[in-house]
Amino acid sequence: MTAGPGPHGFEGIEGDVNVSPERGAWRERHLDAESRRWLDEDARYFLHQALSTPCLNVLARADGIYLEDLAGRRYMDFHGNSVHQVGFGNPAVLAAVKAQLDQLGFSPRRYTNVPAIELARTLARIAPGALGKSLFCPSGAAAVGMALRLARAATGRHKTLSMWDAFHGASLDTSSVGGERMFRGDIGPLLPGTEHVPPPDAARCALGCGGRCDLRCAGYLEYVLDKEGDVAAVVAEPVRSTPAIPHPDYWPRIRAACDRAGTLLIFDEIPQCLGRTGRMFVSERIGVVPDVLVLGKGLGGGILPMAAIVARPELDVMADRALGHYTHEKNPVTCAAALATIAHIEAEGLVEHARVLGDHALGLMQEMARRHRLIGDVRGLGLLMGIALVRDGGEPANAEAERVMYRALERGLSFKVSAGNVLTLTPPLVIGRAELERALAIVDECLSVVERA
Numbered sequence: 001m002t003a004g005p006g007p008h009g010f011e012g013i014e015g016d017v018n019v020s021p022e023r024g025a026w027r028e029r030h031l032d033a034e035s036r037r038w039l040d041e042d043a044r045y046f047l048h049q050a051l052s053t054p055c056l057n058v059l060a061r062a063d064g065i066y067l068e069d070l071a072g073r074r075y076m077d078f079h080g081n082s083v084h085q086v087g088f089g090n091p092a093v094l095a096a097v098k099a100q101l102d103q104l105g106f107s108p109r110r111y112t113n114v115p116a117i118e119l120a121r122t123l124a125r126i127a128p129g130a131l132g133k134s135l136f137c138p139s140g141a142a143a144v145g146m147a148l149r150l151a152r153a154a155t156g157r158h159k160t161l162s163m164w165d166a167f168h169g170a171s172l173d174t175s176s177v178g179g180e181r182m183f184r185g186d187i188g189p190l191l192p193g194t195e196h197v198p199p200p201d202a203a204r205c206a207l208g209c210g211g212r213c214d215l216r217c218a219g220y221l222e223y224v225l226d227k228e229g230d231v232a233a234v235v236a237e238p239v240r241s242t243p244a245i246p247h248p249d250y251w252p253r254i255r256a257a258c259d260r261a262g263t264l265l266i267f268d269e270i271p272q273c274l275g276r277t278g279r280m281f282v283s284e285r286i287g288v289v290p291d292v293l294v295l296g297k298g299l300g301g302g303i304l305p306m307a308a309i310v311a312r313p314e315l316d317v318m319a320d321r322a323l324g325h326y327t328h329e330k331n332p333v334t335c336a337a338a339l340a341t342i343a344h345i346e347a348e349g350l351v352e353h354a355r356v357l358g359d360h361a362l363g364l365m366q367e368m369a370r371r372h373r374l375i376g377d378v379r380g381l382g383l384l385m386g387i388a389l390v391r392d393g394g395e396p397a398n399a400e401a402e403r404v405m406y407r408a409l410e411r412g413l414s415f416k417v418s419a420g421n422v423l424t425l426t427p428p429l430v431i432g433r434a435e436l437e438r439a440l441a442i443v444d445e446c447l448s449v450v451e452r453a
């Protein structure tokens with residue numbers, strides 16, 4: 001079966017479309033015989049799926065902000081699947097991982113180990129509010145799943161409220177709270193009681209604010225919480241990756257509504273945690289502390305799979321039941337990577353760096369918006385940045401966004417198109433000012449090329 005844009009819901013999704021004509025044309029123009037041969041082997045031996053296999057290109061190495069392909073071409077990576085806060089091959093993280101491998105490479109679950117304890121203690125130190133009890137696992141989806149189990153146990157309820165268009169992982173439980181047809185459609189029954197509300201995204205508000213947020217979406221969520229009366233948890237990314245930055249009153253209102261309803265607030269900060277938004281956690285940026293914080297991706301230092309939940313101590317209620325029984329729960333190597341990552345972010349002042357550089361980039365993007373008719377709006381929160389492309393009539397310029405992305409790849413800049421029309425720019429936080437300006441100049445030039453075509 002071949003996946004097509006229509007029935008499986010490519011339209012407006014967060015990831016790359018891997019079967020588009022633009023992708024095919026790029027491959028024809030840019031890949032040498034050896035890379036094509038490896039890609040064909042990849043497609044032969046891996047199960048195909050939308051958003052990955054067949055793949056774009058074959059990588060040989062990565063360092064700092066750069067990916068390098070088999071042919072030796074280098075790309076500034078403004079995508080990185082959000083794992084690369086401290087850059088690829090970060091020497092401090094590599095050294096910590098190598099040392100830990102020599103010391104203790106695995107810890108069976110009946111034992112604990114010093115790196116795991118130190119990481120849990122560090123997360124309790126840096127997490128917002130009183131969040132202070134952790135559990136680790138190897139993937140973001142598994143961590144969201146643990147948060148859902150914890151919410152059920154702590155409240156004695158099972159319903160959840162989450163956002164349409166959201167992604168929280170590709171397992172069946174996280175696809176149920178997620179809001180994308182790509183993951184929910186044609187796959188059979190999902191978890192019962194997983195209800196959805198429109199996301200607080202003024203640019204595409206489904207409740208009719210027309211881009212001038214009047215917090216109807218907050219009112220709607222409050223209404224559903226009140227009507228249902230037995231919702232275990234509201235599950236959401238505090239700021240979507242596009243980025244969709246909610247009205248400043250949105251999350252304080254939802255926090256208060258959750259408190260009234262006895263509902264837990266679970267923030268999925270898997271892609272945006274650890275400094276990207278100019279604060280260590282997005283929760284701090286929006287001034288709201290959740291009951292459970294979910295971390296992942298960059299927590300493994302851009303090298304290892306690592307995720308965690310950090311909860312209020314009062315939610316430590318499952319001593320007699322399994323909450324997350326993962327083989328690599330206290331893996332000393334992934335914990336060492338996470339500790340080195342956090343230490344590097346703190347020692348290098350990367351949180352402040354992301355805030356200052358992000359403000360500078362936002363200014364440059366605003367200036368670009370005045371010159372490019374394709375730019376609808378620009379968004380930035382630290383080094384989480386987005387440029388939304390629209391046509392004259394205001395509809396999303398999806399095809400143009402994809403063209404800009406492939407032109408940028410030709411010039412050595414890799415980024416993701418989210419929601420179909422948003423050039424989403426998430427560089428490593430170790431990026432310098434000159435490199436950031438060079439990347440934005442590439443976007444600028446590619447927009448001109450696409451606008452002239």
Ligand SMILES: Cc1ncc(COP(=O)(O)O)c(C=O)c1O
Pocket residue numbers: 138139140141142144167168169170237268270271296297307
């Ligand atoms: C917001 C969000 N939540 C959860 C996940 C799932 O993380 P993982 O791929 O580690 O399971 C992702 C991954 O892209 C994500 O962006």
